[in-house]
Structure formats: structure tokens, C-alpha cells
Amino acid sequence: MSALNLIPLVRRMGPRDPHEAHRVASPLELFFDLVFVVAISSAAAQLHHGLSAAHYETILGFGLVFFAIWWAWMNYAWFASAYDCDDVVYRLLTFAIMAGSLLLAAGVPDLFDDGQSVAVVTGYAVMRLAMVALWLRVAKDDRPHRTTALTYAVGITVVQGLWIARLALDGAGVLYATFGLLVLAELTVPWLAEQRGGPTPFHPHHIAERYGLFTIIVLGEVILASVQAIQGVLAKPVTGTSATGHGPVTAAEAGGGGGLTPGLVLLAVGGLLIVFSLWWLYFKREHVDLIGQGRTMTWVFSYAHVCVFAAVAAVGAGLAAAVDVVEHAAIAGPRAIAFALAVPIAVYSMVLGSLHAAADHDPRTAVPAIGLSVVVLGIAALGLEMPLAVLLIGIAMAGAVAEHVLFARRRLDAAPDDGMPATSAG
Incomplete structure (x- = not known):
């Protein structure tokens, strides 16, 4: 008989040992992340359509939605690191938070259209009150x-x-102002709680793994969004009559659609280079040492990741919009979409570079990140054809990876032995 995984209905919710051996993400936490990515995917899809239609105000809407998603995810991740008792009640409350995230995802289109959404606020309330x-x-x-x-x-x-x-309010200016004030209030609650009653325990390796796994899952959403965009192009029927007067029009005569064009091939190659490089640049060092450098660095690491996660999701929206440009299905031009792709890459690079520089107490650590940001933004500014722009941005990112592999290791080997772990290179 196979072993049964029986858990108690209720057990004491005491703190977990922050030095517990072999502490890894639980199946419940992995399921939790997967559900939350549905909400991220919904927000990224709205950003994609807004970018293609040259409705750039959707960028702000994306930021508003993403904060709600990230904040609920982060609060639970840190709580679970300290207090995961894995009883029936704990699991049911976790399911409630997940259900709230799905309700929030369902209301995302309304929020982008009107600036308000009862479904989004209700979903967020379910998540937050379950945390209470x-x-x-x-x-x-x-x-x-x-x-x-x-x-x-x-x-x-x-x-x-x-x-x-806030649902009773109206007007863009009032809504944005109150949103900013409430974001500050949200950010203040953890700081106030940990100052008043003392810090809650957490497992540094567990937290680092949770952030890394969530990054991977969001990267998976980027790949899925890009593949779906290309599939949509390949599935388009090619209609009309050929220029010869005989038979249907060819894909070349249609100006795109109905086939895998050279432009799509170049874009796909560039997109893969971008996604692979995003993964490599995140995991080029262990992040547990950032968490273990005092509470200030821990807070910075935790909060700065909203930019990391949002940037990755925005890259997916940018790649999908780039497909629309190649297929002449977008109102926005190549330069605008190139910037929509380059800006989140630059943000991603600079945030990670700054975190690594702070951990190493050496500003030079951030130099490659600065260089990559300048290069990708410069490529976007050139106004190149969309496939070439995406490909060059991908090559630039691959070059940043090569710089780490070839030169960062050499610098580390040449440096005096000061006890710094080898994983901190770059």
C-alpha cells in the first residue's frame, strides 16, 4: 500500500526554523505561483493589445494591475517561509488567495478600459482578507x-x-492620486508591523528559491505569449486571388500572414535569445547572499523584484506586439515597439545590476548592466525594421551573457581571495 499524505485539520501555527535543512518550495507554493501567473498573463495580454494599438496609457494600467498581483504574491511568499504549517485550514486559506487572484484576472480588461473594476477590487479583497x-x-x-x-x-x-x-471615486487624476497613496500605505504595513513587534522569521534559501521559481514561471508566460502570437499569424487564412488570376493569393503577395516569413524567423530567433538571456542574467549568481546581508538589503531585494517581474512580463507583451508589427496588424510603428521591448529589458538589467553591486559593495559590478541598457535603448532609437531590431536586441543580450561567462570569471580569478563565494561573480 502506498503511503498516504494525511495532514491534520488544524495544527499550531508556530514559526518555522529559519535554518531548517533542505527547505524547498512545497507543491502548494508551486501551484500558488502557477495560478498567479494567470493574472500576470491577463495583464500582459492587455498591455500587448494596447501597445499594438498605440494606446500607450495601457502601460500605466499594466503597472497598477501588476502591483496588486505582485503585492499579494510577495506577502504570501514571505508569510509561508515563516509560518507554513500545512494543515487543512492553511491550505484552504491559500486556495482562497488563489481564487482571489483568478477573480482579479477576470476583471483586468475592465480596469484597463475604465480605470476601475469591481471584480479586481473584489479579487484583491479576497486575497488580502485571507492573509488577515x-x-x-x-x-x-x-x-x-x-x-x-x-x-x-x-x-x-x-x-x-x-x-x-476608492470604488466610489471617479476621475483619472483622483484615481491615480489615491492609488499612489494606497500603495504607500500597503508598503508601510510590513515595515510598521516588523518594527513594532519584531521581525518574523524566514528561511533565506527558501525565499531565494521562491523568487527564482517565480521568475522562471513568468519567463514561461513570455514564451507562451510569443508562441501564441506566432501561431495566430500562421493560422491566418490567405484570401484573395493571385496576381496571375489563377488560384489563391500567395503569402508573399498578401504581405504577411499564412506562412512563416523571413521576418518572423528573425523575430523568433531574437525573441529566443532575449528570453534565454533573461534567464541566464538572473541566475548568473546566487541571490541568497543578497537576502543574508542585513534587513535593509532584504527589504530592498524583496521590493525591487516588482520591477524584475513586471519587466519580464512586459517583455512578453513587447514581443507579441512586435509580431503584430511584422504582420502589419499594429498601428504602432517599429521604433515605438522596439522601445516597448528595450525599456523593460533595461529596467530588468539595471535592477539586477544594482542589487548585485550593493551585495558586492562594488559599483563596478553594475557596469555590464549599464552597458547593456545603453545598447538596447540605442538599438530601439535607430528605428530599424522590427525583425532586425528584435534580433539585434537579442544579440546584445547574448553578448551580455558572454561577457559574464568569459570575463567576470576571469576578474574573479584574478581578484585576491577575500572569502567571497564564487557564485557572486558578475
């Missing part, structure tokens, strides 16, 4: 962190009430 229930369990069972847990519970509840009240 989890913190109340901690307040009951973990007496040393009772003040911290109660501060979290009260702070989240108050801010969530303000989000709901």
Missing part, C-alpha cells in the same frame, strides 16, 4: 510575534477598506 485570517492564526499561536501579527492583520484590513471605498 492567516495573521490572526499567528497572533493566536505565536505569542512572541503576537504584536507583529496583529499589526499586520489590522493594517491590511484598514488599507483594504480604503481600497473598497
Whole structure:
């Protein structure tokens, strides 16, 4: 008989050992990430359509939605690192957060159209109030962190009430201003809770793995979005009559669609180089050492990743919009979409480069990231044909990877032995 995976209905929610051996992401956490990527995919799809239609205000809408997705994900990730008791109640509350993310995803189109969405606010409320229930369990069972847990519970509840009240407001200026204020309130709750009642425990290796796995899953969404865009082109029927008067029009005569054109091939190659390079540049070093350099660096690492995750998702939207440009299905021109692709790549590169430089206490660590950012933005500014622009951006990113492989290792070998781990190169 195979072993049954039986879990108790309720167990004490005490803190996990931050030095626990072999601590890895649980199947529930992996499922949690997968569900959240559905919401990211919905936001990225709206950004893709907005970019293609030259409705650049959708960039701001994407930022608003992405903050809600990332904030709920991050709060749960850190909570689970400290208090994952894996009982039935814990799993059900986790499912509630996941259901809230799906409800949020369903309301994303309305938010992009109107600036308000009852579905998005409701989904966000479900996610946040489920977190309140989890913190109340901690307040009951973990007496040393009772003040911290109660501060979290009260702070989240108050801010969530303000989000709901915001539904009564109207006007773009008022909505954006109140959004900014409530974002500051959200960011303040963890800081206030950890200051008042003491920091909650977390497992550095577990957190680093959680962030890395989420990066991989978002990269998978980028690949899926790009492949679906190309599939859509290949599935287009080629209609009309050939110039010879005999038979249907050819793909070449149609000006695109109905076949794998040279432009699409170049774009696909460039897109793959971009995605592969994004992965390599993230995992070129271990991030656990960033988390272990004091609480300030831990906060910076945690919050800065909103830019990392959002940039990766935006790259997927940019690649899909690039396919539209190649197939003459976009209003936006090649230069605009090249910038829509280059800007998130530059943000991604600069954020990671800055984190690595801070961890190494050496500004020179960020020089390759600065160089890559300048190059990709320069390529976008040239106004090249879309396939060539994507291919050159991909080659530039592959060059950044090659720089790390060939030169960063050489610099590390030539440096005096100061106890720095080999994984910190680059």
C-alpha cells in the first residue's frame, strides 16, 4: 500500500526554523505561483493589445494591475517561509488567495478600459482578507510575534477598506492620486508591523528559491505569449486571388500572414535569445547572499523584484506586439515597439545590476548592466525594421551573457581571495 499524505485539520501555527535543512518550495507554493501567473498573463495580454494599438496609457494600467498581483504574491511568499504549517485550514486559506487572484484576472480588461473594476477590487479583497485570517492564526499561536501579527492583520484590513471605498471615486487624476497613496500605505504595513513587534522569521534559501521559481514561471508566460502570437499569424487564412488570376493569393503577395516569413524567423530567433538571456542574467549568481546581508538589503531585494517581474512580463507583451508589427496588424510603428521591448529589458538589467553591486559593495559590478541598457535603448532609437531590431536586441543580450561567462570569471580569478563565494561573480 502506498503511503498516504494525511495532514491534520488544524495544527499550531508556530514559526518555522529559519535554518531548517533542505527547505524547498512545497507543491502548494508551486501551484500558488502557477495560478498567479494567470493574472500576470491577463495583464500582459492587455498591455500587448494596447501597445499594438498605440494606446500607450495601457502601460500605466499594466503597472497598477501588476502591483496588486505582485503585492499579494510577495506577502504570501514571505508569510509561508515563516509560518507554513500545512494543515487543512492553511491550505484552504491559500486556495482562497488563489481564487482571489483568478477573480482579479477576470476583471483586468475592465480596469484597463475604465480605470476601475469591481471584480479586481473584489479579487484583491479576497486575497488580502485571507492573509488577515492567516495573521490572526499567528497572533493566536505565536505569542512572541503576537504584536507583529496583529499589526499586520489590522493594517491590511484598514488599507483594504480604503481600497473598497476608492470604488466610489471617479476621475483619472483622483484615481491615480489615491492609488499612489494606497500603495504607500500597503508598503508601510510590513515595515510598521516588523518594527513594532519584531521581525518574523524566514528561511533565506527558501525565499531565494521562491523568487527564482517565480521568475522562471513568468519567463514561461513570455514564451507562451510569443508562441501564441506566432501561431495566430500562421493560422491566418490567405484570401484573395493571385496576381496571375489563377488560384489563391500567395503569402508573399498578401504581405504577411499564412506562412512563416523571413521576418518572423528573425523575430523568433531574437525573441529566443532575449528570453534565454533573461534567464541566464538572473541566475548568473546566487541571490541568497543578497537576502543574508542585513534587513535593509532584504527589504530592498524583496521590493525591487516588482520591477524584475513586471519587466519580464512586459517583455512578453513587447514581443507579441512586435509580431503584430511584422504582420502589419499594429498601428504602432517599429521604433515605438522596439522601445516597448528595450525599456523593460533595461529596467530588468539595471535592477539586477544594482542589487548585485550593493551585495558586492562594488559599483563596478553594475557596469555590464549599464552597458547593456545603453545598447538596447540605442538599438530601439535607430528605428530599424522590427525583425532586425528584435534580433539585434537579442544579440546584445547574448553578448551580455558572454561577457559574464568569459570575463567576470576571469576578474574573479584574478581578484585576491577575500572569502567571497564564487557564485557572486558578475
